[in-house]
Amino acid sequence: MTGEPAGILRFRRRAMGCIWELALGADQPDAPAAAEAAFEQVAIAERLLSIFLPSSDVSRINREGASVPVKVSPLTLRALAHALELSGLTRGAFDIACGALVRLWGFEGGEGRLPGQDEIAAALKCSGSHYVALDAAGGTVRLLRPGVRLNPGGYGKGFGLDLALEALRAGGTASALMHAGTSSVAALGTDPCGRPWRVGIRIPCRDEGRADELELQDGSLSVAGIAEQSFTREGRRYGHVLDPRSGWPVEREGWAAALCESAAASDALATAALVLGPEGMERALKGRGKARVIFYDGLGRRLCEVGGEPESGRSRTESNVSQ
């Protein structure tokens, strides 16, 4: 969070394995209670989607979903339906049902390992959103093949942000900025001075400062890159972002920043952007309104921007997420 105007209250909480921060205007009545309500939603998102909590809906689906339909919270159903649609939009470049691959590569909370091609082929057979069946009427989820696992990485934190911002909005908060471990940030309204929130993008190799600075108003920004989490074997670096279609880590250097209203969607788009690259992302976002993705090289220099078409009758400058 940058360019912070005076009169901001900050709240911090640990959830989903990282630090979350929420900035509210100091003049907001009952700011601590509003923050409490927002963090409660984050806790709910974690309880529903975390693969590290055995009682979460996702853990239950992973354990039992291949043998019986698993009854889940309607919120989980919404999240999964949304994630599956995003998977369809990105043609599988983002895929919540690639848990078998993530686990195989040791990225499910581990250090990373280099699997054999035969193992990858076997895990690929158990990966893909088409193996996930939602029954909205019955409130159940089923995995259509044994071995399929959901992994909400690239979605869950964004979902937590969306729930939190909805709670803040419903409680009457007009101005808030919240981030989840700095990889996704979501803004409600403007900053307390009435200007769009200013968010800096920092890239590890650019210690001297920010690579870019963007403005957010009623929108979300997610950044993905492979440099932050990776492991090296035999001189080769393997990043933690997997291409669910090939089963191998993405090799693309650089960074992608995705902007749209929903943080869950921007989270997924940023991950998908690394997989698809600018051309693929452009195709995916064509005719999809305001969502856009900015690509940066390994040094944090802007390469190009895709998506972000103005909706009919609206000019780019009115777009809710402006640069």
Add this chain to the structure above:
Amino acid sequence: MSRSDLFSREYLTRRDFLKGSAAAAAGVAVFGARRAQAEETAGSATEEPIRAGIIGTGAQGTFLLSNAVKVPGVEIVACCDIYEPHLEKSLILAPDAEPYQDYRRLLDRRDIQAVIIATPLHLHAQMSIDAMDAGKHVFCEKMMAYSIEQAKAMARKQRETGLVLQLGHQRRVNTTYRHAYRLLNVDRVCGRVTQVRAQWHRNGSWRRAVPDASLEKQLNWRLYREFSQGLMAELGSHQIDAVNWFLNALPVSVMASGGIDYWKDGRTVYDNISVIYEYPGGIRCTYTCITTNEHEAYYEMYMGDEGTLVVTPEKGLLFREPKAEQLVWAPMAHRDESKGKEAIVLDAGATRRAREGTGQEEIKADASQDDYYVELEQFFDSVRTGKKPASDPESALQSCVTCLMANHAAQTGRKIQFNEKMFQI
């Protein structure tokens, strides 16, 4: 879902989500799992679902509701709250439920067999009694009632009607607690218990955000004496219920001191309270509940001449006294470092199995479900089978009396002696 919805937060709130063809077009398999589930879940094909309603859909109510909708064989057909935004929220969780603002209209429905009550404390008794009068089984949030008389009236009504009345003391169904209970009472891992220390410490105002000042008392009812019995009822009763249970005893006296010393925001219930209970045999239990520091959050600690057992819903830890003999099964138990001292972690089921070598364990270790889910599952099971729930009216009345007398002791500055009559239905 329309194209732009995918990138907006509307996916969270749309009531008609997944209806229509959008989901299928995006490659989501939607199938009629109702029938599949009925065929695959043993017995459910022949059993009618239990139709239930919920009264009070605020924070706690929606949390219960989100778990209730997951219980197989249960249909939530009615939601009731006088506050429109809370009612709206509940309908997202139970889209097929009928909304009500007057709980009596909900109780009028003859197809409803059971109700979940999660309203402010002062309403528990009236609503539970009305529900039982209407022939409904009742799951009512803890604490049981605002006053001892009200709690007794609820228990009497349950006896009179024979319906299920379960209270929301969910530690009674928690696997760690159930296992710890056995370790303390059957295996006597602490030797002779002499002292208990328990706390629930938070650092926060305990306020909820209020969109409009006129709603202050309605939404922040926990802070006002006319609706609430404060920290002892809302937090303490969970733990005091566990202490009564673990000690297999009721207290003989209580001293307490409390005040509104930090959050001077118009509230009329204490923002901190310290309590000393005396149990038979000279066992003393000190309990504190505060809102200005969250160090070590919450736990109950049983101290005996051979060991110390620290229990929370998430984890139990056993520390053996240096002079005590090593337990046969200790080397096989999970270990953890806590405060620089090695402790044995209670992995519900595992330690006991290791000791007995039988693989048999009465208390099934199941960390895969929320306690809220388990208690509701148990409630609906009791409705079906007539089995007595773990948190029954007798024990809940005892917890209620134990907590209310601490408040009374603090308010009067006197040491209160309990007598048998207080706990009698």
